[in-house]
Each structure stands twice: as structure tokens, then as C-alpha cells.
Amino acid sequence: MPYESTWNAAGSFSAIPIPVLSKIPIIGPILFNQTIIVYLMYLIVTVIQIALFKSKWGLRTRAVGELPIAADSVGIDVNKLRFRNVLIAGAVAGVGGAVFTIGAVGVFSQSMTAGAGFIALACLIFGKWSPKGALIAALFFGFTNSLQSNLSIAGVPIPSEFMLMIPYIATIIAVSGLIGRVRAPAADGIPYLRGTK
Known part of the structure; x- marks a missing residue:
């Protein structure tokens, strides 16, 4: 054809x-x-x-x-x-x-996302629950993902498994308190029943 x-x-x-x-x-x-x-x-x-x-x-x-x-x-x-x-x-x-x-x-x-959903959740937390902050966080995590790809292509003598961990390590470091105290909305995930406190 x-x-x-x-x-x-x-x-x-x-x-x-x-x-x-x-x-x-x-x-x-x-x-x-x-x-x-x-x-x-x-x-x-x-x-x-x-x-x-x-x-x-x-x-x-x-x-x-x-x-x-x-x-x-x-x-x-x-x-x-x-x-x-x-x-x-x-x-x-x-x-x-x-x-x-x-x-x-x-x-x-x-499995095409390869755990990117967790990084998206980290972007939300890292961005302090604002669209602008989440965008900045996504650009940061995108940079770490691109860095990992470019270092692998450049032939840096580091095992590929460690290169693949770069975005996730950056996520853990960013969300583990390096950015200061981040507070989720107080009623996030809590169902509301009228007439109850």
C-alpha cells in the first residue's frame, strides 16, 4: 500500500x-x-x-x-x-x-509515563499548591530529566541506573523539606458532611 x-x-x-x-x-x-x-x-x-x-x-x-x-x-x-x-x-x-x-x-x-505521575504530585507540593509554582517545579524536574538523558548520551562514566535516578532523587530532595515548610489545604481529602465539624 x-x-x-x-x-x-x-x-x-x-x-x-x-x-x-x-x-x-x-x-x-x-x-x-x-x-x-x-x-x-x-x-x-x-x-x-x-x-x-x-x-x-x-x-x-x-x-x-x-x-x-x-x-x-x-x-x-x-x-x-x-x-x-x-x-x-x-x-x-x-x-x-x-x-x-x-x-x-x-x-x-x-508504562510510558514511568512514574511521572509521582513527579507531577511532587510538582504540586514543591509549587506550594499554586499553578505558577507547579509550572516552575515542572520546569525544574524537566531539567533534571533532560540532564539525565544528555549525560547518558554524552557517555559520562556513571552507570545508567544512577543516571535514571537523577529526576527521582531531585524529587525526593525537593519535597523532603529543602523548600521550607509546605502545608496542604487543611481539608484536602477530607469528605464534608453538612452539620458536622
Whole structure:
């Protein structure tokens, strides 16, 4: 078949350089020579940061996470808002998984994330439960992952098993208190029953 190789080829997004900004030394190729998904990520993180800390929805969301009884006392339906937010987060996570499969790797395989979900959780903690902080943490952990790959390719005389541990060691060090005291939302993971404390 003439198109068999096209149909079975792993597709992925190609980089789109931003004309002037991509020419800046060091920073340009890193930040401004990326795929459309990375540019959308800049926009989405900014929108979520503003929505979470500058809008009525964000204030209510933070209130039901910190002190749901106080939120309930001012008329916020705590369980409805929590359920809605979990649905939104699940949809975003699903889109993220699809983008990772189609856009970054280009093909699905079992165990393709290789523990990256735990690093994503560490990004949340390291970023102190804010979208902006989680983005900075993700860039840090992405750097350690890239460092591990580049050191392996460069032929550094360190066993490959130790190279593969670099991102996870960085995660443990970052989350183990090196960044200062981090406090999760007070009611995180605690179900709310109306009329109870």
C-alpha cells in the first residue's frame, strides 16, 4: 500500500519558533522554540493562576479546601463545588495524557509515563499548591530529566541506573523539606458532611 508508512507512523507536534524571541541565546530555544502545546500551557497556567487567586470561583474553591464549614455557612454548596472541580481536574488530566501520548511520544505503550505521575504530585507540593509554582517545579524536574538523558548520551562514566535516578532523587530532595515548610489545604481529602465539624 502506498500510504501504509504514513498511516502507521508515530505522529507528534513539531516545534514552532517564535520569530524574534527564539533567537535569544540559551533562553530562546528553551522557551520559544516549542510545540503549540507548550505555548498553550503558558496561557492556561496564567488563566488558572488568575482564576484561582483573583476570581469569585477561586476564592470559593480555596475556601472549600481550607475550611468547608465556613464556606457552607456563607451559602456555598461545598460538595457540589468540590465535585465540579474534580470533574474539571479529571478532564484536564485526560487531555494532558492524550497530549503526552499523541504530541510528545507519538505512540501509546504500557508504562510510558514511568512514574511521572509521582513527579507531577511532587510538582504540586514543591509549587506550594499554586499553578505558577507547579509550572516552575515542572520546569525544574524537566531539567533534571533532560540532564539525565544528555549525560547518558554524552557517555559520562556513571552507570545508567544512577543516571535514571537523577529526576527521582531531585524529587525526593525537593519535597523532603529543602523548600521550607509546605502545608496542604487543611481539608484536602477530607469528605464534608453538612452539620458536622
